[in-house]
Amino acid sequence: MAYEKELKVAQLAVVRAAILTKAVFHEKAKGTVSKDDKSPVTIGDFGAQALIIAAIKHNFPSDEVVGEEEASSLREQKDLSSTIWNLVKDVKLDDPESDALLGGPIKSEAEMLDAIDMGNSAGGDKGRIWALDPIDGTKGFLRGGQYAVCLALIVDGDVKVGVLGCPNLPVDDRELLTEGIGAAATDAEGKGVLFAAVQGQGATSQPLTRGAVTPGHPIHVSQISDVSEAVMCESVEPGHSSKGDNALIAQKLGISRKPVQMDSQAKYGSVARGAGDLYLRLPVRKDYVEKIWDHAAGDLIVREAGGQVTDITGSRLNFGLGRTLTENKGVVAAPANVHPQVLQAVREVLDAK
Numbered sequence: 001m002a003y004e005k006e007l008k009v010a011q012l013a014v015v016r017a018a019i020l021t022k023a024v025f026h027e028k029a030k031g032t033v034s035k036d037d038k039s040p041v042t043i044g045d046f047g048a049q050a051l052i053i054a055a056i057k058h059n060f061p062s063d064e065v066v067g068e069e070e071a072s073s074l075r076e077q078k079d080l081s082s083t084i085w086n087l088v089k090d091v092k093l094d095d096p097e098s099d100a101l102l103g104g105p106i107k108s109e110a111e112m113l114d115a116i117d118m119g120n121s122a123g124g125d126k127g128r129i130w131a132l133d134p135i136d137g138t139k140g141f142l143r144g145g146q147y148a149v150c151l152a153l154i155v156d157g158d159v160k161v162g163v164l165g166c167p168n169l170p171v172d173d174r175e176l177l178t179e180g181i182g183a184a185a186t187d188a189e190g191k192g193v194l195f196a197a198v199q200g201q202g203a204t205s206q207p208l209t210r211g212a213v214t215p216g217h218p219i220h221v222s223q224i225s226d227v228s229e230a231v232m233c234e235s236v237e238p239g240h241s242s243k244g245d246n247a248l249i250a251q252k253l254g255i256s257r258k259p260v261q262m263d264s265q266a267k268y269g270s271v272a273r274g275a276g277d278l279y280l281r282l283p284v285r286k287d288y289v290e291k292i293w294d295h296a297a298g299d300l301i302v303r304e305a306g307g308q309v310t311d312i313t314g315s316r317l318n319f320g321l322g323r324t325l326t327e328n329k330g331v332v333a334a335p336a337n338v339h340p341q342v343l344q345a346v347r348e349v350l351d352a353k
């Protein structure tokens, strides 16, 4: 199967990074990390980026990575660097064979910093480029909510492999009955979902473990035929997408159920497994430029699960442009059968403004 090795390496790299982010999340929840509220996410971000890039470079040395973090500031902050290194050096997968596939542990602090620096690709529409967001949903991570470890392989501008590790989402679909679609966070061990997709091969999910990955089970967007029954997903943060526009669009579509607010690309995972129906991300600030790593994995996972993902003009998101999606044209993700109707409502509401 095409991209079999890439998928496995990506899944295991995300699993490995999530071991670290979960540890930091637990410490933060217990209040045992630094008083500086931003530091847990900084530690988690840098550490996860190092663990993922080292795994990619071990297997695919000539691939490039577009990563959210760069190590230059870290090189000057020796204390922070050694705090991160003390966590990173101990992270390994429970399954030795899987750990060996990733090249085993990172060998030194210098190697860790070098790995972080390799996330400096300019991106673009040529070649093999991995888009990496080590902790997407920073605000959710700090609030004790949802966050996601996100990794996608883009080849000549096209997303071929997408993986989302969502450590705080409930695994069992039966839990959805009691826990809504998982917006309520829990960091208990045994929770967490690993979503994955390969272009043309469908999307899957499986529990986010600490070791080997399985083929996962196929997931599908909801079979909704009447859009008025839909559950809409949106950001928690009002500054990231327009809740007012969402409410007007819901009204136009006859949707009466309250939207589910959730941080990070976990929203794409929820739509892909049919736990939520729609995800709307409508621009608040016209000058904000969306980053490719905030959408690449989720875009493929939803499309491979039978959904459609476009911007508000109806165009597919363009991942070949570099590190960004140029202008902030938002996101409309929905099951393919209702996407045209949703997009129409989005256009009507935005045009009337």
Ligand SMILES: Nc1ncnc2c1ncn2[C@@H]1O[C@H](COP(=O)(O)O)[C@@H](OP(=O)(O)O)[C@H]1O
Binding pocket: 133, 135, 136, 137, 138, 139, 140, 235, 236, 237, 239, 240, 241, 262, 263, 264, 265, 284, 285, 288, 290, 291, 294
């Ligand atoms: N004004 C804005 N409009 C849209 N997205 C924004 C934004 N400001 C920040 N973001 C992005 O929104 C992401 C979180 O999205 P969500 O609200 O769905 O959780 C952030 O990712 P990080 O948390 O990785 O920085 C950040 O990249």
Ligand SMILES: [Mg+2]
Binding pocket: 133, 135, 136, 137, 293, 294
């Ligand atoms: Mg992000």
